[in-house]
Structure formats: C-alpha cells, structure tokens
Amino acid sequence: MLEIKCPYCGSRSQNEFSYGGDSNAKRPELGKEVSDKDWDNFIYLRKNPRGKHSELWHHVAGCRQWFKVLRDTSTHEIFKTAKLTDEL
Amino acid sequence: MTAMTSLQYIHKKGRFGDSNKKGGKNLLQISEVKNLAIIQLVQYKKSKIEPGTIKIGDLDLPLKSPKVTTDKETRILWNAPRTWLVISSKKNIISTIKDKCDDKNFAVTDISHSRAVIQIKGIQAKEVLKKGCPININEIQVNSCAGTVFNGITVMVDFVNNNPDTFNLLALRSFGETFYHHITDSALEFGYFGV
Incomplete structure (x- = not known):
C-alpha cells in the first residue's frame, strides 16, 4: 500500500486515490488541424518507463483534486507531489 | 409532513454486542443525526x-x-x-x-437530503473508525475533518468532541444502509447502545 501526499490534504493511504495516467500527455492545440497519426498518438501512445514517471492522481475520496506525482514504477517510491499548476 | 431520514427504518435502538455491565462513557453510542x-x-x-x-x-x-x-x-x-x-x-x-x-x-x-449522518460517541469511537478508515485516527484533532473511506465507502469524518470522543460521519445517502451496517458491525466487539 502506498502513502501518497496530497498537496491539499497531506499524507493519505493509496485507497483514497485513483490513478490518472501519464501527466506528460499533451492534447493537440485546439482549433488547429490535427493529423490522424497525431491524434492517435495523443489518445493511445504512452511511455512506459521503468523508473521515474510523472503521473496524474485523483484524491477521489478526499478533496477530489487532481495532482501530479513523480513515482518510480519499479520501486513505487514517491519522490514528489505537486498541484497541477506547479512544476514537479 | 416530515421528511424521511435515510436510516429511519434501518437504525435500531437498544443494546447490542458486548455491552453487558457497561454504561455511561464506557458504552459506545451510535445514533443517526437528523434535521441538519x-x-x-x-x-x-x-x-x-x-x-x-x-x-x-x-x-x-x-x-x-x-x-x-x-x-x-x-x-x-x-x-x-x-x-x-x-x-x-x-x-x-x-x-x-x-x-x-x-x-x-x-x-x-x-x-x-443526500447524506446519511451517523454519530458515534464514546471512548471506543476511535477504535471503531480504525477498523475501516486508512487515516491516522490517533492524530486527528478535535474540530477537524477528513474526507476519506470507511471499508471502501467515501465518507467525511468530522471530529466534533473529545470528551468523550464524538464523530459525525457523513456518507452519501444511497450508501447509508451499507455504511450503517459496517459501523455497527465494527462496534459489536465493544458493545454499543443505539440511541
């Protein structure tokens, strides 16, 4: 079980949270022409690194806020958490 | 006309569990908080x-x-x-x-209308919460609150008083019955008085 530090509520158990995927995925700019390949990449293509990974988590049973987590995917060590508006 | 509370036909009054020879502050009290x-x-x-x-x-x-x-x-x-x-x-x-x-x-x-509110009161109130809540109940201070889970049900824990320990637990109304049974089942070990 992980202990995750929500930037708003403090350290809480993993079962209050929901995983939200890679935080580096960037949606193609609105209003601009997007190729099928770029759109497909945005929807489906994700890095799957062994090691440090920047992720989104949702404190679904607490403050219901999304935030960023820098986690090691092999050891599950959490290095840092930050609000969406802040840098990791 | 009075609105029907979420636990109107669920909450039972009386002594339950290991409540023999216990009374006063030693006996846990569980009640539904109404008219809030x-x-x-x-x-x-x-x-x-x-x-x-x-x-x-x-x-x-x-x-x-x-x-x-x-x-x-x-x-x-x-x-x-x-x-x-x-x-x-x-x-x-x-x-x-x-x-x-x-x-x-x-x-x-x-x-x-959309919340079930259960109050647990007594010296074992924290022990009951510890059975289902992942937060560190020992560190929670009076007049503080935490959004968390109890056996998987999303709840808001509100620490109302510490003499004796009194918690108001707010869950979604539709989870009220399940949540009530989780709380009362957890309290049977200590014995409780349904108020």
Missing part, C-alpha cells in the same frame, strides 16, 4: 473574493485542511480548495449563506 441542514459552498475559479474575509454568522471559512470552524449550532468543514460544507441545525442557514456569498462568486447547494 447540509449546504455545499463552492467558490468559482474566476471569483476574486478572498474567502478569508467572509463570515457565515460569526464563523470564518476555514482555509486549509483539516480545519473546522464551529459554534453551538453550525460547523463549517473544509472540504476541498474553495469548497466547504456548512452543517447546521439552523433552518435558515442557507439564506444566511446566500446573503454573504453572492451567486456570481459562489455556488450554494442544499445537499441535506
């Missing part, structure tokens, strides 16, 4: 108002987790950034809130 106004207050993102300047009655809006501001009739719980729960026995609390929080800056929603 529960108002959700959300400040819009575009709003420029400083929430620290707003008072509901004599109470400030708490600005950080896990703060609760309180007087005899009303409790204001920090729920999330720019989001609060106002829980009050005053019937007209919503008009008091609307006077202070205009609709250009705040969403004021009456959610009284």
